[in-house]
Amino acid sequence: MSTITIDGREIPFKAGQTIMDAALEADIYIPHLCHRPGLKPHGSCKLCTVDVDGRSASSCTLPATAGQQISSNTTDLNEVRKTITQMLFVEGNHFCPSCEKTGDCTLQAVAYHLNMLDGHFPQFYPRREIDASHASIIIDRDRCILCALCVRASREVDGKNVFDIAGRGSDAKLIVNAPSGKLVDTDIDRDDLATHICPVGAIMIKEHGYEVPIGRRTFDLHSVAEPGIEPVILRKGKHTDE
């Protein structure tokens, strides 16, 4: 079987797998936000940046090929990832202590994992719209990190097309596929994957705030680097330890 080497550890891969696929199967954690197994890789957050034979690449999109020498868990790369995470924080409006998603938020968890202690850069303070039109789902764009997980989940899993990313540069924004631009006018359901997949607090269920106390939330009990964490993240608020 063909293999690649990540941080000195040789791991196998199957034809068609990306470096991220192979790493996840071998229980190697490469930080990521816009990737989720089962959805088409996006390669936009760049948190899973690795050096492959000396060249920078996104591990979620680069196909694994035999003999690749990959650096991932290095001081330099973790510093790059921490900076990218800080960039994601300052371009939006994130209020962790008062956000319902705190403790269940993957952005926050990755920040802790990378030992990020502050936003470092001057805040952008963008003005972004809230969409509270839907009876049971709210969009708070202040926290959106443009990972497009909801866009892909809706199309690829839910068989709908509820979301898209519009605009350009730092004006890019999450939009809703309806003439009114409002979530209430779409066919989204509470049980859709797109409703639950948001890694931050940008898409949330209404009227169910703070049911799990802080201290008992996903990342209070688990590390984001834990193998097989993805289903636990999705179950947020209902996890078995409760």
Place this chain on the structure above:
Amino acid sequence: MEPSHDHTNQSTTSLIATANRDHMNCDHLLHRLYAIQKQFHHIPKQSIPALADELKLPVSQIEAAIDFYSFFHRTARGRFDIMFSNCNSCGDMTMMQYLCDQLNVVPGETRSDGAVSISDASCIGMCDQGPALLINGCTITQLSNRRLGLIAAYIQDSVPLEEWPIEWFEVHDNVRKNGLLLSDPFEPGSGLLSAIKQGAETMLANIDQSGLRGRGGAGFSTGLKWKFCREAIGDAHYVICNADEGEPGTFKDRVLLSSHAHTVFEGMTICGYLIGAQKGYLYLRAEYRYLLPSLQAVLSRRHKAKLLGKDILEQKGFDFDIEIIVGAGAYICGEESALIESMEQKRGVPRVRPPFPVTCGYLGQPTVVNNVETLAAAAQIAVQGGDWFNAHGSDKSAGSKILSISGDCLTPGAYEYAFGVSIQRILDDCGAKDAQAIQVGGPSGTLISPDEFERTLGFEDLATGGSFMIFGKDRDLLKVIQNFAHFFAHESCGFCTPCRVGTTLLRNSLDKICNGKGTEYDMDEMRRMAALVKRRSHCGLGQTAPNPILDALERFPELFHERLVHSDFEPHFDLDAALEEARQLTKRDDAEAHL
């Protein structure tokens, strides 16, 4: 050879007439949005659902595109909608302010009577004859305060554009030095005849042997690209001519499309013959919309001459047609996979590669995307042979390169040189004395200082897509770099974090230094961010965006140090400026309302 194309014999009416429907798909999203905006001076929200229905596209895809392209607007623009180039070479923001003052317009806004709106735009490709602007999509060059005064008067009197002086809209070729491509007379059809006579295999070998490499700047072997595409399996193959010439300071494709369009279209057709494509597209930047009627006329002539259409030159089964798609103001669409996305009626966001367009391009099919100049060179190679081309240039850079020379020199214009030419030779030819720096290959290229003027153009030393901006000793070079930083922050597509956020952070840092508030700390931060954006971005835009800053830090560190305040730290945040909103709300501006 095509007659020189100075438009002097055409009437203004035909010059600014909307291009006809020939060789264009009117149902393409970008074309439909253009038509709607032409009618309503913006894209009305209520027009979108009907358009979505008609084009069978999701509403969100149309909404996403409108906000992506700079030339589409959500609120009504003036009946005269003016965009001044903000480029270092063909822009002049003091002139924009002058016209705004004349017409009582706030930059970026529409005057309350709806008559006029004035804003700025990234380089519009008129760097050899600036300052320049676009008015309702038409180009006016060689601006002066006198001309602006007259423009203001015409606008005040609501004189239709068709009645404005014709000479204002003239765009000159300004070819100053001919070389392999610009001087050679090209007989339409001669390249195709030669290709057919040689047969596809031999012709392809000839292109390979010529050593021709992509003229957009990246320099991939054209022969290899065509071979890969020919060998790729697909339902259809496509040829795309990338005429989205957006690199600030570049205008050589404008010259080729004005006066050598036959050669360019013939290059596309030959490529189609070799790779087995039946369809070609010319993706034209919106800033060159004025070229549409003449390009369409050339395509019609080629149809009549059996150089396009069915059974070209009586070759049974050799069918090839060319369609033009006009962009809408987005530098990123010059990146080949972003260009393909734009052709597919989406935002121009670069794709993940691999797969590359040669195997999975337009509509998922094998596609060749080549620069205008590459295709023109290929047509000439078909006639003259690979050896003819390879005999010119340097070891790793065969043939010639057309440069767009602008900035502080006596004779800006198009210059064609064999590769291997020194910077000093070029400066001597265009009459540039006392240059303090040259931006070779545009902002995404390399900024060099006078002690490097013996360096040469070519893939082995200074690679270039053709932009060559000269900055004389009296220029504020830091302001030039600041302009480039603003350009990249404006043009970043927003897909990946390093470029989306990083180009804005770099712009803000440079603004702070230029405003005399920067410290050594800001310099270190800027260096660190520049390195991250360059190395970790998704595509070529982000990977080159920090180049002007990094080059300037290396070669002209004193530019920055002169402006630093000598303290360890100064905040980005300006408390007095932050109170402005409160002052406006309370309608106060007295001393007490300031810190």
